[in-house]
Structures are given as C-alpha cells and as structure tokens.
Amino acid sequence: MALRNHIATRVFVFLLLTACANAHGKKSEEKKECAPAAASGPGGSFDITKLGATGNGRTDSTKAVMEAWKSACGGAGKQTIVIPKGDFVTGPLDFIGPCKGDVTVQLDGNLLGSNDLSKYKANWIEVRKVDNLVITGKGTLDGQGPGVWSKNSCAKNYNCKILPNTLVLNSVNNGLVSGITLLNAKFFHMNMFRCKDVTIQGVTITAPEDSPNTDGIHMGDSSKISIVGTTIGTGDDCISIGPGSEGINITGVTCGPGHGISVGSLGRYKDEKDVKDITVKDCVLKKTTNGIRIKSYEDALSPITASKLTYENIKMEDVANPIIIDQKYCPNKICTSKGNSKVSVKDVTFKNITGTSSTPEAVSLLCSDKLPCSGVQMNDVKVEYGGSDNKTMAVCNNAKVTATGCLKELACL
Numbered sequence: 471m472a473l474r475n476h477i478a479t480r481v482f483v484f485l486l487l488t489a490c491a492n493a494h495g496k497k498s499e500e501k502k503e504c505a506p507a508a509a510s511g512p513g514g515s516f517d518i519t520k521l522g523a524t525g526n527g528r529t530d531s532t533k534a535v536m537e538a539w540k541s542a543c544g545g546a547g548k549q550t551i552v553i554p555k556g557d558f559v560t561g562p563l564d565f566i567g568p569c570k571g572d573v574t575v576q577l578d579g580n581l582l583g584s585n586d587l588s589k590y591k592a593n594w595i596e597v598r599k600v601d602n603l604v605i606t607g608k609g610t611l612d613g614q615g616p617g618v619w620s621k622n623s624c625a626k627n628y629n630c631k632i633l634p635n636t637l638v639l640n641s642v643n644n645g646l647v648s649g650i651t652l653l654n655a656k657f658f659h660m661n662m663f664r665c666k667d668v669t670i671q672g673v674t675i676t677a678p679e680d681s682p683n684t685d686g687i688h689m690g691d692s693s694k695i696s697i698v699g700t701t702i703g704t705g706d707d708c709i710s711i712g713p714g715s716e717g718i719n720i721t722g723v724t725c726g727p728g729h730g731i732s733v734g735s736l737g738r739y740k741d742e743k744d745v746k747d748i749t750v751k752d753c754v755l756k757k758t759t760n761g762i763r764i765k766s767y768e769d770a771l772s773p774i775t776a777s778k779l780t781y782e783n784i785k786m787e788d789v790a791n792p793i794i795i796d797q798k799y800c801p802n803k804i805c806t807s808k809g810n811s812k813v814s815v816k817d818v819t820f821k822n823i824t825g826t827s828s829t830p831e832a833v834s835l836l837c838s839d840k841l842p843c844s845g846v847q848m849n850d851v852k853v854e855y856g857g858s859d860n861k862t863m864a865v866c867n868n869a870k871v872t873a874t875g876c877l878k879e880l881a882c883l
C-alpha cells in the first residue's frame with residue numbers, strides 16, 4: 471500500500487511536471503503570437519524625455535525624437551509621440567513610413583530647428599509615406615530662421631541653395647495638423663507634396679514681413695486639402711497652391727503681412743499638372759501685397775489649365791493688389807517675358823469681395839493676348855482705394871468678364 475502510494479505519487483508528480491512544462495511552452499508561444507494583437511488595442515506612447523531628450527533649448531535631442539518615431543511607427547494601433555513642455559533642439563527629422571499603426575505627434579512643447587545647416591540634406595521635419603497622421607497640440611515648431619536668413623540668396627541667384635523647410639508632408643494620406651504654431655521657418659513653413667485628404671486647422675504661422683521665402687503653406691500635386699481657421703503672417707505667400715492641386719478648400723483664414731493667397735506659380739517647369747476646384751471662402755487679408763492672385767509664367771514650358779476657382783466673402787484691409795490674375799508673372803527677370811502663354815485660366819468667380827486697397831488698382835486682370843482668361847465672373851466686388859489722391863480703378867486686359875453688383879469702376883466694362 472505504502473509502495474503503491476509512493477509509485478502513484480511519483481507518477482502524479484511526473485504528470486504534473488510534464489503538464490507544467492507543456493503549459494509553459496504553450497504560454498510562451500502564445501505570448502509571441504499575441505504581442506502585436508495586444509498593441510493594436512491600446513497602442514503605445516513615447517515621451518521623448520524618457521528617451522533622452524533634454525528641453526533646455528541647447529542640447530541636441532534629434533536621437534531621442536527619432537527613437538520615438540521608430541518605435542511609434544513600428545507599433546500597431548494608435549501610437550503617440552509626446553513632446554512635453556520644454557524647448558527641444560533637433561536637426562533633420564525624417565519621419566518615414568509606411569507605419570504599422572496610426573501615429574499622432576502630440577506637440578505640447580517646442581521643437582527648435584538647429585541652425586547648423588551642415589546637418590540638413592533638405593528639410594527640417596519631413597513626414598513621408600504616412601497614412602492617418604495627426605500633429606496636434608499647443609506647441610511650436612520654431613525654425614529659428616533669423617539665424618540663417620542672411621544665407622538665402624534666392625532673390626539674386628536663380629539656382630540658389632534652398633534652406634530647410636520647416637514641415638514637409640510628402641505622400642501623406644489622411645492627415646490632420648491642428649492647434650500648433652509654426653514660427654520663423656528658415657524657408658517655407660509648410661509644404662505638402664503628393665498628399666490627399668489633409669486638414670490644417672487652427673494653426674498659427676508667424677514670421678516677419680521682411681523674411682525671405684517664408685511662405686506659410688505651399689502645396690502641389692495634392693488633392694482634397696482643407697485649410698480652416700488658420701492665421702498666417704509671413705514674408706512671402708500666405709498660401710500658395712501649386713500645379714497638380716485639386717479639390718482645395720480654404721475657409722476662415724486670416725493673412726497678413728505677406729503676399730496673399732496665390733494659385734501658382736504655374737508654368738515654370740515642364741509637364742506640370744492642372745489646378746482645379748479651388749474654393750477660398752470667408753477669409754481676411756490684412757496689409758498684404760496681394761489679396762487673391764493667380765500667377766503664371768508667360769514662357770511656360772507645357773500647356774496647363776487652372777479652372778473652377780471660386781473666391782467668396784473675402785475682406786481686404788489695405789491690400790496693394792486685392793484681385794490679380796497675372797499671366798505675365800516673371801519675378802526677378804528669371805524668364806523671357808515674350809513667350810506664348812500655355813497656361814489657360816478659366817471659370818474664375820469672385821463673389822462678395824469687399825474692403826480697401828492701398829493702390830488705386832483694386833482689380834488687375836493681366837491676361838495673355840494669345841490665351842485670354844475666360845469665364846471670369848465678378849459678383850458684388852466692392853473694394854475701394856483707401857487713399858485720397860486718386861480713384862479706384864480696374865485694369866482688364868484680355869479677360870472675358872461678366873459682372874453684377876460690382877463697383878462701376880471695377881466691372882471691366
């Protein structure tokens with residue numbers, strides 16, 4: 471009995487050990503298999519200060535931010551990169567996808583772009599091939615432009631070296647940039663290229679009036695872009711809509727100082743794509759050199775069309791050229807001015823455009839004799855020259871215009 475019991479106990483212990491070993495083996499296998507599935511639930515969060523970043527305004531934190539990006543982009547589910555309060559200096563940040571999950575950059579503090587230009591290949595922060603991107607928060611992307619603007623020779627030299635743009639979205643589908651401030655970019659503040667379904671909302675962009683090429687937001691080869699409730703004051707275009715832009719909504723934007731909201735320049739490079747379905751609505755332009763502008767080179771290299779452009783409820787405050795279509799655009803004499811324009815401009819509506827201009831010419835339609843502007847509608851265009859030494863006038867060359875409810879002198883009769 472004692473013996474049998476002993477054997478029975480040994481057998482029982484053996485079975486127990488085997489069962490444990492099996493359970494253990496299975497468990498570790500399960501763990502491996504389940505890890506990615508678990509992450510697709512809650513996702514992950516990466517605070518750059520926990521990865522070695524120091525927010526003292528001096529120490530280079532590039533490595534910590536890039537580590538946060540690699541972890542966030544490599545994880546499934548909702549992944550967040552947290553930039554907490556503080557001033558974090560970095561060199562170029564290449565946020566390259568595709569990512570496994572959806573990445574949010576939570577910008578509570580400030581990123582400062584290093585002024586050591588030898589560190590940069592092209593841009594400061596470039597997000598490339600990323601879907602479902604969010605950049606949000608009350609923090610600032612400070613380009614620290616004042617330290618390098620003197621190295622910009624683009625006004626004198628056609629083949630100038632381009633300084634780093636602050637935030638480039640390249641091939642981003644479904645993105646949101648909200649709440650943040652972009653300050654003193656070295657070159658453009660934002661540049662979108664090959665993007666689709668991107669919204670920019672409640673963003674502030676600021677640089678001095680005399681800072682070189684500090685465009686607010688430029689876009690090209692992009693579709694379904696919305697810019698909403700945003701304030702932009704810089705030394706160059708507030709918003710510029712380049713070739714290949716389609717389905718663009720700009721609503722509730724305040725611009726100034728700067729060069730206004732532009733379509734173009736068009737026709738500078740070969741095989742540019744058309745621009746169409748552009749709506750600019752409920753915007754205010756304050757002391758800008760242009761209000762709403764369409765600009766194209768007269769010596770364009772290949773045919774291109776800008777069509778279905780609608781400007782509605784726009785208030786001008788002391789704007790030099792409130793409404794301007796310029797098919798003979800040629801800055802710094804970099805082009806021959808006597809080409810045959812290949813850029814057609816058609817179906818353009820200006821509706822309820824009011825306020826004041828700082829020069830007598832409130833409306834300038836400088837269209838090409840070879841390719842006149844067609845389908846231009848002006849409804850309730852009432853912009854008056856603010857000075858007392860001259861009267862309000864329009865210059866209308868080669869434009870087919872229908873006008874209703876406009877100031878008599880602006881109707882291009």
Ligand SMILES: *[C@@H]1O[C@H](CO)[C@@H](O)[C@H](O)[C@H]1NC(C)=O
Pocket residue numbers: 694695696717718719749
């Ligand atoms: C732009 O606005 C128009 C009219 O309000 C709307 O039909 C269109 O979907 C909007 N596009 C985007 C990209 O938001």
Ligand SMILES: *[C@@H]1O[C@H](CO)[C@@H](O)[C@H](O)[C@H]1NC(C)=O
Pocket residue numbers: 752782783784785822824
């Ligand atoms: C014209 O635009 C202004 C904003 O610039 C707006 O306040 C006003 O209501 C608009 N008028 C009409 C008739 O839509």
Ligand SMILES: *[C@@H]1O[C@H](CO)[C@@H](O)[C@H](O)[C@H]1NC(C)=O
Pocket residue numbers: 830831859860861
């Ligand atoms: C009024 O303005 C136009 C256009 O800028 C200019 O050609 C003209 O000389 C000005 N007239 C006076 C009296 O200043």
